[in-house]
Amino acid sequence: MLEDFLHFTLHNETPEPTAGTAPSGVRWRWLGQGMLELSPPRQVDTHMVLSAGIHGDETAPIEILRDLVADLASGALPLAIRVLVLLGNAPAMTAGKRYLDDDLNRLFCGAYRKLPHCAESPRAAALERAVAGFFDEAAGARWHLDLHTAIRPSVFERFALLPHRTAPYREDVFDWLAALDISAVLNHREQSNTFTYFSCSQHNALAATLELGKVMPFGMNDLTRFAKVTDGLRLMLSGQPLPQGAPRPRIFDVVGQLDKQSERFVLVVGSQMANFTAYPKGTLIATDDGYQYAVAHEEERIVFPNPKVKVGLRAGLMVVERVV
Ligand SMILES: O=C(O)CCC(=O)N[C@@H](CCC(=O)O)C(=O)O
Numbered sequence: 001m002l003e004d005f006l007h008f009t010l011h012n013e014t015p016e017p018t019a020g021t022a023p024s025g026v027r028w029r030w031l032g033q034g035m036l037e038l039s040p041p042r043q044v045d046t047h048m049v050l051s052a053g054i055h056g057d058e059t060a061p062i063e064i065l066r067d068l069v070a071d072l073a074s075g076a077l078p079l080a081i082r083v084l085v086l087l088g089n090a091p092a093m094t095a096g097k098r099y100l101d102d103d104l105n106r107l108f109c110g111a112y113r114k115l116p117h118c119a120e121s122p123r124a125a126a127l128e129r130a131v132a133g134f135f136d137e138a139a140g141a142r143w144h145l146d147l148h149t150a151i152r153p154s155v156f157e158r159f160a161l162l163p164h165r166t167a168p169y170r171e172d173v174f175d176w177l178a179a180l181d182i183s184a185v186l187n188h189r190e191q192s193n194t195f196t197y198f199s200c201s202q203h204n205a206l207a208a209t210l211e212l213g214k215v216m217p218f219g220m221n222d223l224t225r226f227a228k229v230t231d232g233l234r235l236m237l238s239g240q241p242l243p244q245g246a247p248r249p250r251i252f253d254v255v256g257q258l259d260k261q262s263e264r265f266v267l268v269v270g271s272q273m274a275n276f277t278a279y280p281k282g283t284l285i286a287t288d289d290g291y292q293y294a295v296a297h298e299e300e301r302i303v304f305p306n307p308k309v310k311v312g313l314r315a316g317l318m319v320v321e322r323v324v
């Protein structure tokens, strides 16, 4: 099973037995579809959740995690920390869609309770339980990296989003992201219902969403484009120091959110631009019933423009580069 964790996940097959020790000595526990805990034989003080496929059509990170699990099982990659690998939305992966009924990454922090009949709600609940169980037993450092790909091309092919928290992020977080080949960081300034906000706010994990390239079908990804990210993850998993000296990512603060309040929402600037496209002060970006968003700063950049989201959800973020 560990050689092709993804296959078991997509076919909703349960391995028999559901726990064991791999040839590498790594202990494993299958916690349910797409949920696998791996730990070295000795006690460790670092605990990392690695998730992908929270959106079913974002396949590159799913393939990256599949390959990492296989290498941990065979011993090609030694494991020095405890890790929970989560593949989020298997039915959506099979359908090649972002989600079936509702966006799973808007259903965390208990938001799933408001949509009891949606296909993704039980999954959000199960993922929350898995993370809670994992971190309950975790004394020491807690990390969560949630790997995604963007729908649109991006000015920065690999970027991170940090969930809002009251304490500012330590400077070394940006060095750490630089070592993972991340060239831009978007700093959220509001609470949300994303997976990383959940693990950050409810489990005190150092959490980040990583956006790796653009949505492609399974088998069509050029994973060499993310080789440095994968190398960094391998170092983290095997307890090795990350390389120093990578250029610091550029940092952007969210200054506005484009909310789709009704079906009359219009993204005036269109929706075909790359993420982080810049607009000058005064540009009208979006309109809706009784609402409009115009650029208020000298320059703002748009991220995740998507007028097709459901009413009530964010249809884009506006960010401003931080002067450091
Ligand atoms: O390209 C897009 O429009 C969406 C890519 C994506 O799924 N991004 C995540 C970001 C989560 C965060 O804000 O941390 C999402 O929208 O859920």
Ligand SMILES: [Zn+2]
Pocket: 054, 055, 058, 148, 149
């Ligand atoms: Zn995504």
